[in-house]
Amino acid sequence: MSEINKTMDPISPFPSKIVMSGIRPTGMVHLGNYFGAIRNYVKMQEEFECYFMIADLHSLTTHPDTQTLKSNVRRVLAENIACGLDPEKATFFCQSHVYETSELYLYLNMLAYKGELEKTVTFKDKARQHPENVNAGLLTYPVLQTADIILHRASLVPVGKDQEQHLEMARNFVVRFNHRYGNIFPEPHAFNYQQELIKVPGLDGSGKMSKSENNMATLYFADDDDTIRKKVMKAKTDSGPTEMNAPKPDYIENIFMLMKLVCSDDVIRKFEEDYNQCTIRYGDLKKQLGEDMVNFISPIRQKTNDILANDEYLVEVMKKGAQKSRESAQKTMELVRKAMGLNYF
Ligand code: AMP
Numbered sequence: 001m002s003e004i005n006k007t008m009d010p011i012s013p014f015p016s017k018i019v020m021s022g023i024r025p026t027g028m029v030h031l032g033n034y035f036g037a038i039r040n041y042v043k044m045q046e047e048f049e050c051y052f053m054i055a056d057l058h059s060l061t062t063h064p065d066t067q068t069l070k071s072n073v074r075r076v077l078a079e080n081i082a083c084g085l086d087p088e089k090a091t092f093f094c095q096s097h098v099y100e101t102s103e104l105y106l107y108l109n110m111l112a113y114k115g116e117l118e119k120t121v122t123f124k125d126k127a128r129q130h131p132e133n134v135n136a137g138l139l140t141y142p143v144l145q146t147a148d149i150i151l152h153r154a155s156l157v158p159v160g161k162d163q164e165q166h167l168e169m170a171r172n173f174v175v176r177f178n179h180r181y182g183n184i185f186p187e188p189h190a191f192n193y194q195q196e197l198i199k200v201p202g203l204d205g206s207g208k209m210s211k212s213e214n215n216m217a218t219l220y221f222a223d224d225d226d227t228i229r230k231k232v233m234k235a236k237t238d239s240g241p242t243e244m245n246a247p248k249p250d251y252i253e254n255i256f257m258l259m260k261l262v263c264s265d266d267v268i269r270k271f272e273e274d275y276n277q278c279t280i281r282y283g284d285l286k287k288q289l290g291e292d293m294v295n296f297i298s299p300i301r302q303k304t305n306d307i308l309a310n311d312e313y314l315v316e317v318m319k320k321g322a323q324k325s326r327e328s329a330q331k332t333m334e335l336v337r338k339a340m341g342l343n344y345f
Pocket of ligand 1: 208
């Protein structure tokens with residue numbers, strides 16, 4: 001360890017648990033975002049110091065056109081608040097307002113290797129989807145994400161299953177940084193109250209719900225009641241099991257998983273029994289699931305619209321979030337510069 005590191009202030013690598021997570025403003029918030037991430041934000045804000053972010057810089061890696069950014073950022077802010085995120089309890093901010101992120105991202109880039117970045121599953125997927133725009137920002141996405149998290153010295157990261165590999169990479173970058181410059185950062189871990197990280201499947205029986213991939217397979221909080229019913233009725237099923245207690249094909253398992261998110265235990269039990277007895281009627285199941293989805297989504301949609309109508313409030317949330325997150329970021333960056341020996345006077 002260098003002279004600088006030996007003389008550093010002793011600080012705990014494990015401060016009291018801090019929480020950080022983000023969501024990209026690349027489209028409308030959907031059921032997967034809620035059950036994978038936002039539901040945990042709402043619970044965690046009661047217990048921990050929390051930083052939640054609209055990841056507008058991340059969105060530039062795949063959505064370079066910024067024309068719709070202002071309205072998308074507002075919508076995602078409003079949708080999170082409508083889901084229960086409380087800007088009085090958590091620090092809720094836009095990534096681009098925290099300039100310190102870019103500085104830490106730069107330093108971490110020196111500790112991230114091309115080979116490991118190229119192997120990242122999300123990079124490979126996105127490079128395949130957009131071969132015309134395989135930019136360096138896309139390649140170093142996990143580095144920027146690590147900067148976002150450790151800028152607040154967070155260790156708990158509520159995210160869906162798709163983020164598991166990024167969190168593993170974040171831990172590697174942190175271990176490298178701490179090894180080289182001294183123990184500044186706690187190791188971040190993906191977090192879900194239900195233990196297992198969640199992947200909310202698409203209604204078409206393949207993949208996951210997502211902001212941009214397949215509109216008909218994803219339930220958005222902005223969908224009106226009829227659209228929700230229509231999407232659920234179109235979910236992939238078949239003519240039903242022909243043997244009692246048969247294992248469920250993936251697309252049927254997915255529908256039962258969606259039921260578990262919004263239907264009552266009695267309803268789930270009834271349809272499980274019907275399935276096992278080969279008496280299931282998927283039309284009835286989808287009708288019930290559609291109604292339960294409408295009951296779950298429509299109050300959030302209405303609340304979102306009320307919040308969107310109050311732009312002054314949203315601007316206030318952004319300003320307050322920017323101030324609070326920058327205070328936390330500046331403290332960390334002082335430690336980082338000192339640890340790295342970038343404090344010349
Ligand atoms: P993104 O929409 O990619 O910005 O993701 C925001 C958060 O939602 C991240 O924590 C993701 O892991 C989570 N998420 C996105 N889609 C899903 C899904 N289908 N199931 C579970 N979590 C998801």
